[in-house]
Amino acid sequence: MGKLFRYELRLIAFNRFYIGFFAVSLCFGWLILSTGTIQGVAHTAPFSPWSFGSYLTDLMPLLSIALLFMVWSFDSGQARRAKPLLNAATIAPFRHAAVKCAAAATAWLLLSAAIMLLGIGFLIFIFGNAVSIPALLAPAVSILLPVILFLMGSGLLALSRSRKIFLGLPPALLALHLLPLPSWMHLLATNFYSTYPLHMDMVDPGFTVPVSFIAGKLGYTLAGMIMLALALRKKYSCHT
Amino acid sequence: MRVVSLLRVEIRRLLLNRMTWFMSLLIISSPALGLTLYRPISSTAGSGYSTSISGTFIANPALAGAIAGAILLAVLTAMEFSRPARHRMNALTDAVISPFQGAVVRTISLLITAAVIQGLTLLAWLPFTLVQTGAIFQLDVYVSLYLAIMLPAMIFAVLMTASAYLLTYRMDLTLALFAFFALLSLTVWDENWLLRWINPSIYYVSDAFSTSRLLRYILWNRLLWGTILSSIWLLSCLSIRRYGKGLVRSATINVRKGYIPALSALLIVFGWMAYTGQPFLDHSKMELDSNSKRFLYSDEFVTISSIHVKAFPDFTRARQHGIAEYQLQNSSEKPQTIAFSINPGYSLSSASVNGNPAVFRDLHNDEENRKTIEVDIPGDKEIEVTLEYGGFPQEWNILALRQGLDSQISRDYLYLANQDFAPIPRDLIWGSDEPNPYYIEVDLPSGMTPVVFGTETAQSVGKSSDGSIRWSIETNGASVILYGGDYMSRQIDAAGIQVDFWHSAKHNVLMNAFDADDVIRQVFQYCTSKYGPLQFYKDNKMRIIEIGSAGGGYASQGASVMGEDSFSARGFQDMRKGAGGNEVLAHEIIHQWWGLGNMFAQDDSERSWSSEGLTVYTTYRLMKEQYGEAYARENYVDKWQAEVDDYYQNFYIRNPAFLDKLPKAYRTRMDNGVAQMKQYSEMPLKLLKAEQLVGGEQKMDDILHALFNREIDYASPFLTYQQFLDACGLTKEDLELG
Numbered sequence: 001m002g003k004l005f006r007y008e009l010r011l012i013a014f015n016r017f018y019i020g021f022f023a024v025s026l027c028f029g030w031l032i033l034s035t036g037t038i039q040g041v042a043h044t045a046p047f048s049p050w051s052f053g054s055y056l057t058d059l060m061p062l063l064s065i066a067l068l069f070m071v072w073s074f075d076s077g078q079a080r081r082a083k084p085l086l087n088a089a090t091i092a093p094f095r096h097a098a099v100k101c102a103a104a105a106t107a108w109l110l111l112s113a114a115i116m117l118l119g120i121g122f123l124i125f126i127f128g129n130a131v132s133i134p135a136l137l138a139p140a141v142s143i144l145l146p147v148i149l150f151l152m153g154s155g156l157l158a159l160s161r162s163r164k165i166f167l168g169l170p171p172a173l174l175a176l177h178l179l180p181l182p183s184w185m186h187l188l189a190t191n192f193y194s195t196y197p198l199h200m201d202m203v204d205p206g207f208t209v210p211v212s213f214i215a216g217k218l219g220y221t222l223a224g225m226i227m228l229a230l231a232l233r234k235k236y237s238c239h240t
Numbered sequence: 241m242r243v244v245s246l247l248r249v250e251i252r253r254l255l256l257n258r259m260t261w262f263m264s265l266l267i268i269s270s271p272a273l274g275l276t277l278y279r280p281i282s283s284t285a286g287s288g289y290s291t292s293i294s295g296t297f298i299a300n301p302a303l304a305g306a307i308a309g310a311i312l313l314a315v316l317t318a319m320e321f322s323r324p325a326r327h328r329m330n331a332l333t334d335a336v337i338s339p340f341q342g343a344v345v346r347t348i349s350l351l352i353t354a355a356v357i358q359g360l361t362l363l364a365w366l367p368f369t370l371v372q373t374g375a376i377f378q379l380d381v382y383v384s385l386y387l388a389i390m391l392p393a394m395i396f397a398v399l400m401t402a403s404a405y406l407l408t409y410r411m412d413l414t415l416a417l418f419a420f421f422a423l424l425s426l427t428v429w430d431e432n433w434l435l436r437w438i439n440p441s442i443y444y445v446s447d448a449f450s451t452s453r454l455l456r457y458i459l460w461n462r463l464l465w466g467t468i469l470s471s472i473w474l475l476s477c478l479s480i481r482r483y484g485k486g487l488v489r490s491a492t493i494n495v496r497k498g499y500i501p502a503l504s505a506l507l508i509v510f511g512w513m514a515y516t517g518q519p520f521l522d523h524s525k526m527e528l529d530s531n532s533k534r535f536l537y538s539d540e541f542v543t544i545s546s547i548h549v550k551a552f553p554d555f556t557r558a559r560q561h562g563i564a565e566y567q568l569q570n571s572s573e574k575p576q577t578i579a580f581s582i583n584p585g586y587s588l589s590s591a592s593v594n595g596n597p598a599v600f601r602d603l604h605n606d607e608e609n610r611k612t613i614e615v616d617i618p619g620d621k622e623i624e625v626t627l628e629y630g631g632f633p634q635e636w637n638i639l640a641l642r643q644g645l646d647s648q649i650s651r652d653y654l655y656l657a658n659q660d661f662a663p664i665p666r667d668l669i670w671g672s673d674e675p676n677p678y679y680i681e682v683d684l685p686s687g688m689t690p691v692v693f694g695t696e697t698a699q700s701v702g703k704s705s706d707g708s709i710r711w712s713i714e715t716n717g718a719s720v721i722l723y724g725g726d727y728m729s730r731q732i733d734a735a736g737i738q739v740d741f742w743h744s745a746k747h748n749v750l751m752n753a754f755d756a757d758d759v760i761r762q763v764f765q766y767c768t769s770k771y772g773p774l775q776f777y778k779d780n781k782m783r784i785i786e787i788g789s790a791g792g793g794y795a796s797q798g799a800s801v802m803g804e805d806s807f808s809a810r811g812f813q814d815m816r817k818g819a820g821g822n823e824v825l826a827h828e829i830i831h832q833w834w835g836l837g838n839m840f841a842q843d844d845s846e847r848s849w850s851s852e853g854l855t856v857y858t859t860y861r862l863m864k865e866q867y868g869e870a871y872a873r874e875n876y877v878d879k880w881q882a883e884v885d886d887y888y889q890n891f892y893i894r895n896p897a898f899l900d901k902l903p904k905a906y907r908t909r910m911d912n913g914v915a916q917m918k919q920y921s922e923m924p925l926k927l928l929k930a931e932q933l934v935g936g937e938q939k940m941d942d943i944l945h946a947l948f949n950r951e952i953d954y955a956s957p958f959l960t961y962q963q964f965l966d967a968c969g970l971t972k973e974d975l976e977l978g
Contacts, residue, residue, distance in 0.1 A: 017413045024420045031428040039906055043889040045898075058427055065419045069412035126901050164259070167319070170415060171311045174422070178307065179277050203889055 001099060004091070008103035012070060013110070021066045022111060025059065029115050032058045033122045042197035047123045047131040049207035053139030053193035055119050060143065060188040061177050063112060064151055065170050070104040071155035072166060097232050101156070105148055112144055138207050143189055146220040150187060153227030160231050184216030243341060250349040254320070260353065263316045267309045267394075268361045274304030281442050284790050284805040292790070292805065294381060295445040297372040302386045303439060305361060306393035307422075309354070310438050313394045314418040317350050317401040322411040339480045340494070347402045347473065354394040362386055375749065376447045385445070388455055392462040393438050399469040403476035407487070433457070433640050434515060437465045443642035448744035448804045449725055449788025452650030456558065457520045457643050464514040471507035474500050521637040522584035524606045526908045528638075528915075541572035542617070543671040547718070548679040549662040555685060558649040560586065561630035564662045568623040569671055576617050580627070580663035581610040583647075585634035588663075591615050592626045600627075609636035610659050612666065633660045638912070645789040645803075651685055653788050654724030657693075664719045675716035683708045684724050691742045693721035695781050695798045721801075723787055732757045734764035737774055743786040747807055756807060760784065763829045766862050770941050771833050771948040782832060784825075793824050795831030802828045827859045833948060834858065841958045847915050849961035853923030854944070856880075860924065861937070877928065880921035884977070887917045926975040933975075934968050943967045 012018055032055055040046040041054045073079065086096065116136075123131045151173075158166040176187065183192040192213065197205050254260050280303050281295045291300075321343075324330040333342060362383060370377050400421055404414040422438055429435035440458045445451055478494040478501065479487050495501060544566060551562040560583075570576060582588075584606040591600040593615070603612040617623050633647040633656065648655045658664060670676050683704055684690060690698040690711050698711040713722075725744055730751070732739040739760060743751060751757075768774070774782070783799045786807055793802030806825040834840070834854035856876075864872035892899050892910065899907065931940040947959060947967055965971060 016408070017410055017416070020408070020413050021416050024417065028420055028423065028428070031424070034903070035428055038902065040891040043886070043891060045891045045895070061423055062416070062419055065416055069416060072412055127898070130898075167315060170419065171315060174311055174419070175308070178426075179273075203894070204891075 005099050005103055008100050009106055012103055012107040017069065018107060022114065025062055025066070025111060025115055026118055028062055029059055029118050033119060041194035044197055044204055047127050048204070049135050049139045050193045050197050052119060052136045053143065056140060056143050057189045057193055059115055060147060061174055063115070064147060064173055064188065066111060067108045067148065067151045068155050068169055070108060071152060071159060074100060075159050075163065094232060101152060105152065108148060116140055135207065139193065142209065142217060146217045146224065147187060149224030149228065150220040153224035153231065156231035157227045184212040187220055243345060246337060246341060246345045247348055250345045251352060254349055254353055259319065260316065263312045264357050264360065267305065267312050267357050268364050270308030271301030271305040271361065271365055273308065274301035278304045280439060281444065284444065290808065292445050292447045292808065293373050293376045294447050297369050298382055298385050299389070299442050299445045301365065302389040303442070305390040307438055309357065309390055309394040310397035310422065313350070313354055314397040314401040314415065317398050318405060318411045318414045320346055320350060321402060321405040325409070339482065340477060343406055343477060343480055347398065350398045351395055354391065354398055358386065358391040358394065361390065376746065381451055384455055388458045388462060389440060392466065396437050396465050396469050399473045403473045406476040407479050409481065431641065433643065434461055434464055434518060436461065441641045444645060444790035446788045446804060448746045450648060450650040450653035452558065452652065453648045454644035460514065460518060460520065464511055467507045467511035467514060471504045471511060474504040474507070519585065519632050520635060520643060521640055522606045522609055522634040524608055524637050526638060526905065528912045540669070541570060542576055542578055542668055543569045544665055544668045544676065545569065545671040546677045551661065551680065551682040553649045553654060555649060555651045559630060559632050560649060560656060560660070562662055564627045564629065566625045566665060568617070568625060570617060570619060570621060570623055573619045573621065575619050577614050578617055578668065579666040580613045580615065581659045581666050582613055582629060582663045583631070583633050583660045584609065584611045586629050586631035588613055588627055588629050590628045593617050594620060594624055613663060627663055629663060648788065652725065654684065654688065654722065655787060657721040658719040661720050661722050678715045678717055678720060680713040680715065680720060682711050682722065684711060687726060688724045689727040691723045691727050691785055693785070693799050693801060695740070695783050723785060725788070730757065732760055734761045735768040735773065736780060737764060738781045740781065740783045742783065743807065744804065747786065750807060750809055759825065760829065763826045763862065766865070767830055767833050767858065771945050774832055784829070793828040795828045795835050797835065800828040800831060823859060823863065826862055827855055830855045830858045839959045848918035848923050850919045852919040853927055856920055856924040857927040880925050883917055883921040884925060887914065922977065925977055929975050929977070930968050930970060933970055
């Protein structure tokens with residue numbers, strides 16, 4: 001299984017799409033850091049968890065699209081042509097699909113980690129010891145986990161129905177990102193990190209989030225897990 | 241011929257595709273998002289959303305349509321370009337037509353599809369817009385705004401996506417690159433008006449005056465991106481895969497079509513010129529320098545006695561042209577150098593002194609939307625300097641995101657303020673104590689009435705051969721602010737003052753329906769009852785002028801000016817919509833009591849003590865009386881506090897040790913905002929504190945009444961902060977906010 005996982009991971013990571021996206025994401029990240037994050041959000045320091053969270057949410061639309069296209073690659077022409085061969089192999093289709101998902105998730109998390117490292121490196125380079133790295137991890141987890149599960153789940157489920165439905169997901173995601181919804185409804189936590197501290201009535205608030213925000217994120221996580229399970233049960237990624 | 245026939249086939253195929261129609265339907269419906277969910281134009285009200293009718297029902301929907309149209313057409317483009325590969329037909333299609341022709345035909349057919357969708361969108365939304373905008377509706381504004389905002393966004397999306405596909409030959413990477421390109425415009429480039437390709441920056445769309453300048457600068461943005469993306473698309477054509485080879489080897493083959501790289505390079509150069517040579521904004525330093533307006537050329541020997549300007553604005557090309565004559569006296573009997581301030585977009589074509597050509601120098605030292613022209617004058621006692629000048633008026637670069645509001649020359653509206661109208665003599669002393677005359681002759685199209693910032697009225701003195709009317713105005717001072725439009729005036733008797741109210745004829749019905757005269761009268765009555773009658777003006781006359789701007793106004797001796805949003809129907813219907821809009825009207829009238837030139841000096845060394853503090857405080861008191869304490873607290877006191885907190889709680893202000901880490905541009909922006917915060921928010925809070933310390937509103941009114949009617953010491957006629965503190969029996973420390 002480990003060998004298969006490494007193979008799938010290499011297939012994604014050494015792909016032109018992944019490398020191109022890696023470069024584009026780092027470039028976009030740098031632009032956001034040097035124009036937005038450096039100013040700090042909601043009166044907090046540029047190296048506060050809030051500013052770092054805002055940096056990540058600004059990048060989320062791009063990273064989300066990257067994730068959706070990694071899922072899309074499960075159903076690429078190449079993958080479909082290899083399907084008869086894989087069906088003849090001894091590995092259970094469900095397990096193979098799960099390994100592919102794990103590889104895509106790992107590749108996406110590596111991309112996210114690179115973005116985070118860029119942010120942390122930028123902040124340490126400018127603000128030195130003032131930056132507390134552990135404090136920056138909490139917003140990262142609260143952003144990345146629901147996104148990866150929900151998008152993988154919805155992406156795989158959409159792909160199991162129709163490629164055309166799947167193609168509607170990126171525009172829908174961008175549109176949702178732009179709409180002024182309540183913060184708990186925003187999958188990508190749009191504007192949450194740059195506005196919530198202003199309502200906390202204190203200077204330099206620690207990183208805490210309201211119950212509604214946690215509930216929203218848990219809802220997306222749960223929905224993502226259910227969709228993922230449904231999609232894998234249909235053994236979509238190997239059999240359709 | 242072959243391309244044309246292929247194009248016909250491709251368009252037919254596209255039109256028979258259900259996906260094309262589905263996308264088209266979504267795009268045509270997408271302006272609906274701009275009515276409620278996505279309203280990028282700034283609200284001119286403090287709370288709740290309010291902007292002009294044209295902004296609400298045309299520009300916001302067009303902006304929403306631009307984003308949705310761009311995203312959906314990008315998806316359609318990626319799908320169409322990848323179709324042969326997805327169906328594994330590319331080998332066949334490449335054998336039938338050349339891949340190069342295929343790419344050209346696909347791109348053009350998608351561009352035509354975008355144009356068809358735009359046409360259908362215009363038709364679909366016309367009845368709704370017509371009903372919602374009513375008397376304001378102008379077909380040319382409706383069509384031009386959609387065509388300038390939405391259509392180019394879709395065209396750019398097609399060009400960008402097609403280029404990305406031709407480079408990568410991957411649908412997923414193409415869409416990812418498009419997302420990157422769109423997000424750049426929506427986030428990182430948010431404050432750069434030239435780079436916002438999907439969401440051009442629009443601050444306000446005028447209902448009553450003109451959108452001409454706004455459209456010009458949006459079109460410039462479109463020109464820039466049109467050239468850059470055409471160039472990129474041409475370059476991407478070089479990467480069209482040939483004979484089954486990869487990118488580099490295919491490019492080597494394609495580059496033999498020498499005209500492609502040549503045309504692409506030409507377009508890139510053109511785009512670069514459009515970026516660096518934009519004519520709309522000046523190149524002023526971003527740092528505001530409070531000393532910049534101080535005397536540089538103070539010359540005790542040269543005095544000025546009159547100015548005469550003949551102006552011939554070119555309403556087709558939106559350029560000013562004029563001849564200005566200055567009568568000077570040089571008591572030194574030696575050659576001198578005098579200076580003029582002029583709009584950075586203008587240049588001098590000639591200068592003469594007493595009829596002889598004179599040496600002049602353009603210092604190109606743009607600062608606060610002015611630059612300096614130096615002219616050498618001889619030692620003659622009586623001197624007449626004649627300057628012939630002209631150009632396209634540039635707006636101040638720090639106001640880049642609210643373009644089209646501070647200067648305008650169009651067939652519907654003229655707004656030329658100070659250095660935009662004519663060169664202003666710098667630092668010359670007037671020859672007598674009486675205000676010196678300033679004569680204006682200006683040619684305007686028939687139907688346009690000129691109004692000056694002051695109490696003087698223009699006289700029609702003749703007609704030119706081209707049908708334009710020549711107007712003559714006699715005013716005084718060193719500079720002039722001239723407005724022109726479909727102005728009409730009404731006379732209002734307000735607390736003993738004869739108010740001459742000039743507004744757009746398009747707003748006449750509105751002014752009558754909501755009794756604007758009474759709203760104006762109420763403000764005069766309030767201030768007169770609290771502080772005493774106005775006593776500065778000859779014949780008890782003053783003027784109120786509506787202009788094609790938004791979000792504020794200004795006032796000085798004898799005139800108050802406010803943006804057209806002060807007279808919106810929504811504002812009149814619901815005065816409780818929040819501080820802004822109509823309350824600017826009250827603010828600018830109150831400046832007649834606490835205004836520049838009568839109670840406050842133009843430049844006060846104590847920057848937080850200015851004409852704004854008492855004016856903002858009095859506006860708050862008026863609104864409190866009219867709408868109650870809760871309203872006044874929410875829309876005034878809480879907002880002042882929020883702005884003060886916003887500044888003092890800023891991380892870099894609290895931690896100045898980190899300030900050097902912040903890039904200079906952001907430091908400058910922070911510094912530039914301090915004076916505004918201190919004048920408009922911190923000082924009103926201090927005055928509110930003073931009100932509490934002196935024993936309440938009545939006591940404060942008595943103090944302000946006494947200060948307003950104090951015996952004027954002509955050696956120092958202006959009200960100082962110390963005088964105010966003394967009158968209250970307080971010290972500076974008492975009013976610190978803590």
